[in-house]
Amino acid sequence: MTIIKRIVPVIFLAANIFIAKAQTIVAVESQKNALVLQVTPKKQLNALYFGTKLANQSEYAAIAKQYRYISHTGEANMAYSTAGSIDILEPALAVTHADGNRSLALKYVDHTTTKISDNITLVSINLRDSVYNFDVTLNYQTYIKENVTEQWTVIKHHEKKDVVLNKYASANLYLQSDGYWLNHYHGEWAQEMKPEEEKLSHGIKTLDSKLGTRADLFQPPVFMVSLNKPATEDEGEVLYGNLEWSGNYKIDFEVDPNNNLRLIAGINNHAADYTLKPNTEFVTPKFVYILSDKGKGDASRSLQSWARKYKIADGEGPRLTLLNNWESTFFDFNEPKLAELLKTTKTLGVDLFLLDDGWFGNKYPRNGDKSGLGDWEVTKNKLPNGIAYLTKTAAEAGVKFGIWIEPEMVNPKSELYEKHPDWVVKQPQRPEYYMRNQLVLDLTNPKVQDFVYGIVDDLFTKNPTLAYIKWDCNSVIFNANSATIAHQGNFYTDYVFGLYKVLERIRAKYPKVPLMLCSGGGGRVDYGALKYFTEFWDSDNTDPLERVFIQWEYSYFYPALTSSNHVTDWGKQPIKFRTDVAMMGKLGFDIVVAKLKPEELTYAQGAVSLYKEYSEAIWHGDQYRLQDPWKNDVASVMYVDPNQSKAIMFNYLVSNRYRSGTIRPITLKGLLDDKMYTIKEVNMMPGQRSSIPGGTYSGKFLMTVGINPAVGAGDRASVIVSIEEK
Template sequence: MTTPAESRQWTLRGEHTEYTVAVPGHGRWLELVGWGPHGVTAGPSPVAYTGPTPFLTAGDYAPVEYATDAVRPFAGAELVVELPTGDRRVSWAFQDATGDDRQLRVLFTDPVTGLRAGHCYRMADGTDVIERWVELHNPGDTTLLLVEAASAGFTMPTPHGARVSYQWGQWAQEFQLDHVDLGRGRFSVGSSQGVPGHLFVPWLAVRDRVDDGPTWGVALAWTGSWEISARRDTGGLTRVSVGRHLADGPLELPPGATLTLPVAAGAYSDDGLTGLARVWHTYQRGLAGDRLDRVRPVLYNSWEATGFAVDAGNQLALARTAADIGAEAFVVDDGWFVGRHDDRGGLGDWSVDAAKFPDGFDAFIAEIRAMGLVFGLWVEPECVSPASRLYARHPDWVYAVDGRPQTLVRNQLLLDLGRPEVAEFVHSTVDGLLRRHDIGYLKWDFNRPRTEPGRSGPGAAVDLDGAHVANLHRIYARLRRDHPDVTIEACAGGGGRTDLAMAAHADVFWPSDNTGPLDRLAIQHGFLHANAPHLLSSWVTDAPGLFDPRPRSLAFRFVLAMAGVLGIGADIRHWDAAQRAEAAAWIARYKEIRGVIMRGEVHLIGGPDQERCAVQYTAPDGATVVVLAWHTGRLHGPGSLPSRPVRLPLRGLGRQAVYRRGEQEYSGSHLSAVGLPVRWTTDHDAELVVLHRVDPGHVVSPRYFTEPASTPCTK
């Protein structure tokens, strides 16, 4: 890190990258100098511009890190502050800076209002992710209105145009990876739903349009409404602004108050989108901390088998079969509590329905535990049914606008978690369940967005979105502290609540309610670009695809679900002996490789819309390589016409190393340059391949040029 005060330039160093910023001589802003591999700053800055700016200002062209509307009045700002008089145009003056090559805090103040802004940076340990946020403090005697309050602006050089990658979706079709070429202008994604939502993911990647190497990414640690926008200017820079979307209007910053904005994370890779994915994976493993070491169990979830019709008899029958095929946890989904016979009742009244468990709930759980299974339970504690006892007692606990009708989504209302009494109710509900019963797995669901932007009753303006998110995170933190051995799965009608903050609080995400095989393949392909495999919960079910209904084998469904944390959701009571035996074999194989899946270096090969579609996981020590592959398209006359196997080019292998699969051996060069062969037939549409690196000095045998037989469980 450069330390002389007169230079006012600082470099933060990651595992393979560096991020350099500087305060120009005028002291009006902090700007980027260079962002890329170590040494990238040793030369003229690729983002600097000192030429004329006709009809614009210098700040509109500069790579400003955090701009007010005075700094960038025309090209877009992160912070817009309004005074009680209606005046805007808060500006910055540099004060001081503290830090080292891992973290930095640069302080600016506004000469008129005295508003203080600490521009904060932290390079996450062992990663190439730069965390950025801003701390705003109002030392004055008048309330300031924050009209816009994003967390950061990131600048990328894109001289030939920007290729922006993003993920769109809807319920049952989340994480659809797509790209747009941005020649000039603005591209924006976000959510105003009070949650990250199904429509877009708080993640974006930017590359130069003609260069598939250097790739920059941004993501947001915020579980509420958000926005990410990319603007490409006429000078060849793309600037990405990321942060909260103030769906409820401006935020008040009273005298003496401090507001810390959410963390915006930036990532860099010189290996395209798949390299960027690995950077995010490393970062999210760090967010998990010691919880990454916890084995995420192979679970069975009862929802698709029984729906709301839960009773002790059908759940025990499912549990016995689940235990027989090798499941390690059994989760009772929706329908276990009083008043819950469909989606019109019960939420809020979190008492076990004694009629469904006549021998007692704890006796039921004991039977599950006696089978060797961890017991899990579904809850949706932030929502309430209008017919519930809770709503009758506390109608003021839900979001509402006085005098306006309330909107039902999935026949339920949303509790105002920002109220202290509501937060205490939600925490005590979940905490009480975990203390009273032997629960080792918790599925926390959230099946509706916030529609009413108000709180019933008189009172000052409230940051509803911020209060809800803050209390949600506090509740998770308390549960983590008091119940460290409970695995928590975050769900929001599927993948409606996935962001970096939840990745730090939850153990696993449920990415979609759609478990159809080819639909799910596309969902998981996008998911793994933004999220690590330890966060990916995936089930084997009998469900057909909603968007691509082509049938696929049970093997396909198992290999697909092995891409993350394996689960089963089918009605296994109706599986025949052969299906159960096949399931048991797949589960046993998964347990052998899940350590590599959870911690391995991930390479995404091809995609669901290509002939090649696979994911490679390489163990941290490089000794084991797991490849999951799926047949996505047409067959090319196998057995009737000349055809060759599909070749999957593997990555990150030792060129001279030798890798063995059963009796077959390959060199690393062969697997990288030629590829691992897989041959699809009408009966064989998925492959699990495990390669073991042979000790150094081993000579490749003549079997090198033979192809192994294709069987799903072949090592």
């Protein structure tokens, strides 16, 4: 952080020049970038610049000379815009004071810089309203080497009565460019992460969710904005953004009259006017972003590195391979069936057996999705000896044991619903509406928080060797209303705060247990949740061809070790193709091992062994997307270990057109020019012969000429290539 005082002329109107007196410049710097803010003589905090860091820091003060702002108020580039005063564009913050007044005009007070570590700096800028006793602190936490910034806001007031927050964004960025191309995503169940790119025009484009839970079902809180022209994998200036929040969100993109982009991101204020008591801090979720001038690949690798180091639970640790029973048994299982599956878990060579839905409920047994949810007691006629028997059987088989739960939800046909109807989110005057035959529990209620925490704690207390939890969430919130809170406008926001309180308690007591974040597929994937979870379930769609595209798009924002990919019977592809696709992340299986043909079992066992050999590169290495499945017959992606001595390249045929495949070589990335690397095809079916031109090549050759993985129809539809330093 740099403070510079200079005489800076700032031009706001074509016809008026305001000569500034001594002004404070705050430069929030990373290794490559700088976000530059300016305090005007009237104590207004403006955004001047966001881009490549300048070598001469004193020149930041001269930036304002270079721009002509056409503005009637001089507030078009406020660092945190407010409603009701003289800013007439979209606000980041809007409030209703205790006396009913709805204006706010924040002025700069001071700022502090805290060095959290050699790589992390926190700049906190204090603002105060000029009339009301109302304070806002803007926080910019920068991860210097990764060029990543987390931004959030702390809102507090000292008025005599409650104040209502009508909008309360986490961040308000200001970007200057000749044009802006927004890449965002839409979807539905089993259709997650479908990309769309459009040029932003004047006015406002909004990405948002109003679903309450499973908030990413239609649209996730991630995006890219390319500046000047659409960025490619290796070229162009691009901003990645991701709101760390597991509920309703709103991200506004406003191209203003000066052709600059105002970006406002935070909790969705729809039906969420938040009542804030005096002397109480409201802390918004963090908005994480990274700006790269070297294209999408550079931005995603930096974001992935940051996430592993600083955000994801055990992000620098290992992951467990597993066998899940869901698609092999669904709800139809008992102890003998599961005991047999536990044995095949060891045969397959994976680390853990995961018991999915259907193990609980007695008065209303969980034999389908219409009953039992909420009654977390073992179904006696299915599992007479309880979970303890299964954990013991797993240990005897030489594998770990994990279990599925959906603790935020309840079936109306359950003992929990009968005992505690007031714990359920519903409007008392309206008919109940169900999604997957269930309702949502009210996590704004401390008693419900204790109950949900108790589900997990009870499982671990009774089964101390339990090694894994799959946490599901299958319903959105309909008829939003809490029976216990006074201000219903607080509900959507306090629900997520309640969820986080539960997860914080779980992580405090069980800090290392792997937790999978599942939400009917990718319905809840964000860094607010991944702070507590080791991985997420990308989609219930496990067709491997579909998964190539889904996993590809998630990889822009999340590292491979968070992406849970299972080999199932979805799709028409052979087991090799299915397994190769699942290896591009955190590998799991959801098949009946006993039904595999001998050669398929041999292949699968070898694939698990190979996966573990290259897991360091996949989990903790750099990812390079080599060939886009949306634009080519073949998708290609590689992972390079941190030492650049070992890499693995995945190639998948995604087109069945005549003669589709790799005609030309694919150039590799991330290697060292002067190192020699041995290339060979791996993970082949028994008896299959390689068709690639193997051998030893320099890194320069591989990254200039490349190699042809010989992908084509039939047994060449999926090809994995290993690259190892000689």
